[in-house]
Amino acid sequence: MSELDGIKSASGDYYKWALEARKKYLLMLQQTDETIAELYIASINRIIQEFKRGKNKNLKYLLEAIAKDVDKFNEDLAKVIKSVVEDGAENGMYFTKQVSTDVLKKAGVDIVPFIKSMEFNRKRAVQISFARSHKDGLKLSERIWNVGQHNKKIMSDIVRAGTGEDVVTVARSLESYVKKGKTSISANYPNMMKRMGSRIPANLDYNALRLARTELTAAYGEGVLASAKATPVVKYVKWVISSSHPRKDICDTNATGGPNGNGIYEAMSCPIYPAHPNCICTLQPAPENTTVVVDKLKAWLKNPQSQPEIEEWYQTHYKMFE
Structure with missing residues (x-):
């Protein structure tokens, strides 16, 4: 089953909203990658400018400029991750929020308390993510700190590998690496590359990219599950394999797991999502038969005790926001 077929089979008549949510998520991934790349360019630009301002333009001062920029980089990365988490959680709730609002309206139930409940759960999903x-x-703040320290080590290793080279050449090689990756050093500074060997990764921003992508996906999943637990319309979620899934792993197991072996789980018992870093599989909420839910809600409005499940939802998730 393709990714789109998997999403469609779970979302049913509400496929349009499911597709919108998926497109928003993939766009967020792209924008996050671009933002992380911009952070690294801004960081190396600051380092080079600080180096140029220094009276003693030597390797020691370049190392000092690198160390000095770590806190600023970590601060900027933390802001990006915060935005990513907040947007991811909101996007994860989008489908369930739209479907539930539609069903509640059809049943004649006031949607204002429900919208307030969704916002409450969005904030809680963000808190859980952090x-x-x-x-x-390690918690998120510690992982952000680690990314900054990793940047410092790799850039410092490049500078130290330039011992004996002209300091301006070293600065240029560092700038080239941060902006274009390891191949740029191999092509333009082969002597330095020989000294560094395999000590530096292909791209400096890999760890930050992986962290941002993972946090975005985790927040998205928290939003999906939080909203599913707070509505009478959605009880289940389907683990759908991404169309760009490269090889078989735990995601394939999750996509064929669940009580019926079709990757559908109760929101309360869904496997940990994402299953691994850089996972871009999706959790697609699977609505109940909405015609039946509308009838149950109408019956509940007339006699709350006739629909114990709806009454439990009302007492737990709706009443406090009336």
């Missing part, structure tokens, strides 16, 4: 620990036990 508070969660990764497999290595």
Whole structure:
């Protein structure tokens, strides 16, 4: 089953909104990548400008400029990640919010408390995203700090590998690497490349990109699950494999798991999402038969005790926002 077929099978008549949510998510990924690249360009530009302003234009001063910029880079990266998490959580709730609002309107239920409930759950999803620990036990703030330290080490290694070279040449090679990657050093500064060997990654921004993508996807998943738990319209989510999924892994297991082996889970028992860094599979909310839900809601309005599941939703998620 293709990615689009998987999304369509879960979303049913509301496929249009599901597709909109997926497109928004993929656009966010692209914009995040571009923003991270801009952060690195801004960082190296600051470092080079600081180096040019220095009276002693030597390798030691270039190293000092690199160390000096770490805090500013971490601050900028933290702002980007914060925005990514907030936008991801909101996007994750989009489909369920749209479908539920439509169903509640058809049943004659006031949607204002529901909208307030969604906002409350969006904020909570953001908080969960920031508070969660990764497999290595590190929280988000610690991982951001680690990215900055990684940048400092790699750039400092490049500078030290330039010992004996003209300092301006070293500065240019550093700038070239940050902006264009390892191949630019191989082509333009072969002697330095020989000294560095495999010590530097192909691209300096890889760790930051992976972190941003993972946090965006995790926040999206938190939004999907939080909204599904707070509505009578959606109880299940479907794990849908991305069309760009490169090889079989745990995602394939999740996409064929669940009680019926079709990747559909109750929101309360969904596997950890994302399953791994850089995962871009999706969790697609799977609405109930909305005609049946509308009838249940109408019956509940007349006699709350006749629909215990709806009444539980009302008491738990709706009443406090009336």
